[in-house]
Amino acid sequence: MSKKECSICHCADSATNPVYSKKGILICKNCFSNEEVERIFLRNDNIYEEEDNILNFNNVSPKDLKTALDEYVIGQDKAKKLLSVAVYNHYKRISQEEAVEDDVEIFKSNILLLGPTGSGKTLMAQTFARFLDVPIAISDATSLTQAGYVGEDVENIITRLYQAADYDIKRTQRGIIFIDEIDKIARVSENRSITRDVSGEGVQQALLKIIEGSVVNISPQGGRKHPHQEFVQIDTQNILFICGGAFDGLNDIIKNRLGKNVLGFNSEKKTINNDENYFHLVDSSDLMNYGMIPELIGRLHIIATLDEINQEAMLNILLKPKNSLIKQYQKIFALDNVELEFEEAALRLIAQKAIDRKTGARALRAIMEGLMIDLMFDIKDYSGYKIVITKDFVLNKKQPMLVKRRKKKII
Numbered sequence: 001m002s003k004k005e006c007s008i009c010h011c012a013d014s015a016t017n018p019v020y021s022k023k024g025i026l027i028c029k030n031c032f033s034n035e036e037v038e039r040i041f042l043r044n045d046n047i048y049e050e051e052d053n054i055l056n057f058n059n060v061s062p063k064d065l066k067t068a069l070d071e072y073v074i075g076q077d078k079a080k081k082l083l084s085v086a087v088y089n090h091y092k093r094i095s096q097e098e099a100v101e102d103d104v105e106i107f108k109s110n111i112l113l114l115g116p117t118g119s120g121k122t123l124m125a126q127t128f129a130r131f132l133d134v135p136i137a138i139s140d141a142t143s144l145t146q147a148g149y150v151g152e153d154v155e156n157i158i159t160r161l162y163q164a165a166d167y168d169i170k171r172t173q174r175g176i177i178f179i180d181e182i183d184k185i186a187r188v189s190e191n192r193s194i195t196r197d198v199s200g201e202g203v204q205q206a207l208l209k210i211i212e213g214s215v216v217n218i219s220p221q222g223g224r225k226h227p228h229q230e231f232v233q234i235d236t237q238n239i240l241f242i243c244g245g246a247f248d249g250l251n252d253i254i255k256n257r258l259g260k261n262v263l264g265f266n267s268e269k270k271t272i273n274n275d276e277n278y279f280h281l282v283d284s285s286d287l288m289n290y291g292m293i294p295e296l297i298g299r300l301h302i303i304a305t306l307d308e309i310n311q312e313a314m315l316n317i318l319l320k321p322k323n324s325l326i327k328q329y330q331k332i333f334a335l336d337n338v339e340l341e342f343e344e345a346a347l348r349l350i351a352q353k354a355i356d357r358k359t360g361a362r363a364l365r366a367i368m369e370g371l372m373i374d375l376m377f378d379i380k381d382y383s384g385y386k387i388v389i390t391k392d393f394v395l396n397k398k399q400p401m402l403v404k405r406r407k408k409k410i411i
């Protein structure tokens with residue numbers, strides 16, 4: 001796996017278009033000559049100087065990290081802030097450890113990202129993995145099982161990080177691990193029906209060991225360990241862990257507790273609104289009630305909650321991210337010399353349709369795909385035209401508005 005890839009255009013490092021590391025952000029020569037990029041990312045610094053040291057985070061601030069996240073992740077400001085600070089501190093912590101030897105040890109702050117499905121949890125981790133010059137591995141807790149059962153050993157998430165670190169033990173030991181769908185390994189309790197053949201508790205215990213910090217034997221290639229294989233030893237003490245989960249049903253647990261508290265300690269009756277999201281008031285007792293073991297919760301020091309995607313955010317997600325769906329479709333169409341335009345009313349309707357599906361912003365892709373498929377199938381017939389997607393088209397998929405253009409090529 002090559003570790004050097006431009007965080008903007010994703011091209012690999014090459015002799016003709018070298019990828020530089022600057023302020024913790026990887027950028028290729030071509031992209032750097034783009035004025036806007038230069039302004040946002042690099043502020044007129046000369047990048048043609050020697051490459052930054054991989055762990056040299058001195059020129060990046062938490063604010064810079066958040067700004068970089070902003071390019072891809074819409075809204076969720078609180079979570080982005082917490083995450084940026086935690087990742088920044090992680091860097092500070094591991095770089096300090098080498099430089100000064102004193103008794104003040106900075107503790108690491110693992111994070112739990114809590115938010116409805118399709119609100120950007122995985123996207124945040126993916127975005128960081130894109131531009132941070134620190135190895136990041138994203139794993140899915142659903143696939144994990146206790147050692148000895150069919151499925152993936154917990155150690156495999158370390159193997160994945162080792163691979164992301166280009167098989168460099170030192171870099172691995174300072175990397176970041178994102179464990180997605182952590183709620184899926186909740187202990188099965190009577191009041192929730194999750195069918196897992198192997199209890200999640202054993203997996204939680206196994207994860208705990210790694211998160212607490214231990215020396216783990218991994219097989220470099222992943223997969224099951226067998227006796228004649230060589231091991232690599234990885235100390236997980238300085239690895240930063242970020243866990244994410246939708247915690248379906250947690251809202252009811254929180255509401256329950258809030259309702260009880262009000263009756264028990266406070267004469268003023270607080271009304272609990274059934275439709276409201278109370279994730280921001282979560283505490284560790286709620287997570288325990290949900291089926292997470294206390295020791296694991298105790299190791300996830302920061303809880304960052306994400307908001308549900310509302311219509312305005314949905315609209316922004318369609319339009320604003322650097323690689324937004326609308327931009328992607330416009331690019332695909334432009335390759336066949338077709339200009340694609342969306343009326344605002346059409347976009348609003350698409351956003352509403354996505355909200356109705358209740359899977360967060362994840363719904364957008366399927367909706368857009370369904371909408372554009374016929375147009376893409378007949379793309380050659382539209383060459384030289386501008387297609388305007390109207391609200392009517394979103395409603396009944398009749399012909400879109402066509403405008404003949406005179407210009408020959410648009411890209």
Ligand SMILES: Nc1ncnc2c1ncn2[C@@H]1O[C@H](COP(=O)(O)OP(=O)(O)O)[C@@H](O)[C@H]1O
Pocket residue numbers: 072073074075076115116117118119120121122123124246317321360361362363
């Ligand atoms: N806040 C957001 N900003 C931009 N895009 C988003 C956001 N939330 C979700 N999306 C879109 O929805 C998709 C699914 O989001 P994801 O991060 O995987 O959700 P989850 O919170 O369930 O992990 C993403 O790939 C992205 O396209």
Ligand SMILES: [Mg+2]
Pocket residue numbers: 121122123180181244
């Ligand atoms: Mg996810």
